[in-house]
Amino acid sequence: MSYSILIVDDSFPMRSVIKKTFRSAGYASAQFLEAADGKQALERMKNDWIDLVVTDYNMPVMNGLDLVKAIQTLDLLKNIPIIVVSTEGNETKIKEFMDAGARGYITKPFTPENIRDLVTDILGEVDYDEDIDDSDEGFDF
Amino acid sequence: MMKTLTTAMKASISEVLETMFFLPIEFGDQKTHTQTKMDKEKANMACQLKFSGDFNGRFLLVTPKDLLIEVAENFLGESRDTLEDEHLVGTLTEMLNMICGNALSKLDSKVPFELDIPEVISESDIPGSQPFIIIKTTQSNMAITVIIE
Numbered sequence: 293m294s295y296s297i298l299i300v301d302d303s304f305p306m307r308s309v310i311k312k313t314f315r316s317a318g319y320a321s322a323q324f325l326e327a328a329d330g331k332q333a334l335e336r337m338k339n340d341w342i343d344l345v346v347t348d349y350n351m352p353v354m355n356g357l358d359l360v361k362a363i364q365t366l367d368l369l370k371n372i373p374i375i376v377v378s379t380e381g382n383e384t385k386i387k388e389f390m391d392a393g394a395r396g397y398i399t400k401p402f403t404p405e406n407i408r409d410l411v412t413d414i415l416g417e418v419d420y421d422e423d424i425d426d427s428d429e430g431f432d433f
Numbered sequence: 434m435m436k437t438l439t440t441a442m443k444a445s446i447s448e449v450l451e452t453m454f455f456l457p458i459e460f461g462d463q464k465t466h467t468q469t470k471m472d473k474e475k476a477n478m479a480c481q482l483k484f485s486g487d488f489n490g491r492f493l494l495v496t497p498k499d500l501l502i503e504v505a506e507n508f509l510g511e512s513r514d515t516l517e518d519e520h521l522v523g524t525l526t527e528m529l530n531m532i533c534g535n536a537l538s539k540l541d542s543k544v545p546f547e548l549d550i551p552e553v554i555s556e557s558d559i560p561g562s563q564p565f566i567i568i569k570t571t572q573s574n575m576a577i578t579v580i581i582e
Contacts, residue, residue: 302550305509305523309453310434312510350530350548382545395513399538400531401452 294321295415296340300347307391310377311344316328317408320394330354337369344415348379349385357389364393375413377402386425434488435444437540438579439566446568446577455507456550461567461574466559469567469576471495480526480553481511486546490582494529495559496575501525526551532567532577 299327302327311324325340327394328332331354333347334351345363349356356376373395378385381399389397438497443460450456471477475497483491496504502513505524509516517574530551535545 300465303523305505305520308509321483350550352550379531379538380545380548381535381538382542385545400534401494403452 294323295319295343295371296323296325297334297344297346298325298333298340300327300330300338300345300356302348302351303326304328306348313402313404314406314411317404317411319411330356330359330362331361333367337363339374342372344411345372346377347372347374347375349380350391357392360389360392360394375410375414434581438536441536441539442532442541442566442577442579444531446566447457449528449535450568451532452581454504454528456504456570459569461569463564464567464576465562465564466576467561469565469574471497472575473572475499475557475573478521478525478553479556479559480529480551481527482523482526483549483553484533484537484546486544487540487542488581490580492529492533492577493554493559493563493565494525494532494575494581495556495565496525498572500570500573500575501580504528522553526553529577558573559569 298308299310301310307326315318325336325388327336329351333345347356347359358373363374374393375398376389376394377398377400379400386397395414398406398410437553446507446513447458448450450458464541468565477495478501479493479495481491481493501521501524504515505516505520508524534548564576566578
């Protein structure tokens with residue numbers, strides 16, 4: 293099954309790295325959508341089908357925590373799983389995200405295995421026959 | 434305090450640079466920016482990240498541009514021919530962001546630290562007398578410091 297994954301991060305290189313990490317973790321056939329902050333993410337979620345949101349915390353305009361809270365107030369969107377990928381590893385902050393409705397939290401630095409383990413818990417096993425990364429983008433963990 | 438923070442920073446620098454940027458490193462003796470002579474040798478790029486919490490301050494990272502290009506190639510999986518300034522700035526700020534967030538999360542703080550958005554600064558904004566941790570790579574050196582305010 294091909295998933296539609298929304299990556300929310302104000303850093304363009306970081307969005308690119310997260311995409312490549314997902315591909316490397318087995319989600320090669322996923323469709324990736326991008327947003328640079330929480331506000332842009334909400335707009336995309338209202339207009340596009342999304343299976344999973346992967347968001348940073350620290351962003352301008354609307355940060356990741358406010359995004360998670362905003363999604364929970366919207367009946368059409370609140371069941372979409374959200375994973376936070378952030379540099380901030382403080383337990384209080386992680387609990388704040390989980391209490392707000394996030395389904396998982398990964399701290400940077402991360403590996404493809406960290407991503408695969410968490411996403412498998414949320415979306416189920418990857419079909420590797422379908423999702424083998426045969427792209428030639430030179431990214432290799 | 435500074436000793437604890439420096440220890441946390443060194444652990445984070447190793448973890449971040451080796452895991453996300455595939456860059457083996459060693460640490461050199463601490464030097465001021467003036468003593469490193471980095472400003473005399475090559476074109477550099479620098480950025481800072483302010484934080485607040487149990488105490489407030491800012492991290493500063495300085496790296497030669499040619500080393501940053503190599504780091505960006507590793508990080509993004511792109512060849513240097515395709516890299517533009519946006520990629521270099523993004524790599525530089527993300528590197529500092531990860532080091533800073535990772536280091537502060539290792540501290541036993543009463544309240545979570547809040548990080549600002551990293552910003553590129555001019556080399557002339559780097560305090561010349563501030564001691565920096567020297568990060569030695571096979572190609573050249575980077576320098577990082579934290580200033581408590």
